[in-house]
Amino acid sequence: DTGVSQDPRHKITKRGQNVTFRCDPISEHNRLYWYRQTLGQGPEFLTYFQNEAQLEKSRLLSDRFSAERPKGSFSTLEIQRTEQGDSAMYLCASDWGSMNTEAFFGQGTRLTVV
Amino acid sequence: DQQVKQNSPSLSVQEGRISILNCDYTNSMFDYFLWYKKYPAEGPTFLISISSIKDKNEDGRFTVFLNKSAKHLSLHIVPSQPGDSAVYFCAALLRGYTGTASKLTFGTGTRLQVTL
Numbered sequence: 188d189t190g191v192s193q194d195p196r197h198k199i200t201k202r203g204q205n206v207t208f209r210c211d212p213i214s215e216h217n218r219l220y221w222y223r224q225t226l227g228q229g230p231e232f233l234t235y236f237q238n239e240a241q242l243e244k245s246r247l248l249s250d251r252f253s254a255e256r257p258k259g260s261f262s263t264l265e266i267q268r269t270e271q272g273d274s275a276m277y278l279c280a281s282d283w284g285s286m287n288t289e290a291f292f293g294q295g296t297r298l299t300v301v
Numbered sequence: 302d303q304q305v306k307q308n309s310p311s312l313s314v315q316e317g318r319i320s321i322l323n324c325d326y327t328n329s330m331f332d333y334f335l336w337y338k339k340y341p342a343e344g345p346t347f348l349i350s351i352s353s354i355k356d357k358n359e360d361g362r363f364t365v366f367l368n369k370s371a372k373h374l375s376l377h378i379v380p381s382q383p384g385d386s387a388v389y390f391c392a393a394l395l396r397g398y399t400g401t402a403s404k405l406t407f408g409t410g411t412r413l414q415v416t417l
Contacts, residue, residue: 191344218402218403220403220404222405227409228409229305229390229392229407229408229409229410230345230390230405230407231407232404232405232406235402235403235404237402242402243402243404278344278345280344280403282403284402289335289347289350289403290347290403290405291347292337292344292345292346293344294342294343294344295343295344
């Protein structure tokens with residue numbers, strides 16, 4: 188078990204470009220979460236999946252953002268027409284759906300929009 | 302609207318002494334609380350948690366205290382070690398509403414520095 192893996196670790200993109208991030212959760216975990224962390228703030232919830240179903244999306248997830256988990260394993264988060272305000276650390280987490288379990292986080296993808 | 306607040310952005314403690322990190326929340330419906338630790342360039346790592354039906358949970362050097370009437374929780378680290386230097390995030394869950402889903406509401410974090 189190598190933990191939650193995110194790729195890439197860093198991404199620099201020009202404003203207006205599309206970017207896609209990937210998250211591979213811990214293999215036996217059926218739930219996967221995306222969070223965003225900006226400078227000086229704690230992580231903020233964006234969306235989560237149970238298996239392949241996207242069960243909730245935050246108001247923070249504008250229509251330029253889309254997340255998928257096609258086979259209930261890895262997930263992708265795409266941002267279209269990036270804006271400078273999208274610059275942040277994007278964190279993925281996963282857990283197993285039972286009481287008293289905590290989410291395990293990946294190392295994150297740091298996005299810089301120039 | 303910051304529902305989970307960590308009002309101390311930083312804290313410096315000598316090695317061997319007690320570190321006390323504080324967290325306040327405004328939503329009385331939160332029913333599960335967690336502390337995460339974060340090193341630079343890494344994701345948050347779970348440290349300890351407490352259910353709202355308890356007022357204390359202990360795990361080795363780490364103890365979390367919950368005061369529901371004051372909507373306040375604290376993390377005590379005794380004794381503090383240099384390796385404890387990190388950013389500590391308080392997080393809360395509405396388990397009664399989201400089931401067991403880890404839809405966490407985080408505070409802004411407290412940077413702890415343990416000095417020699």
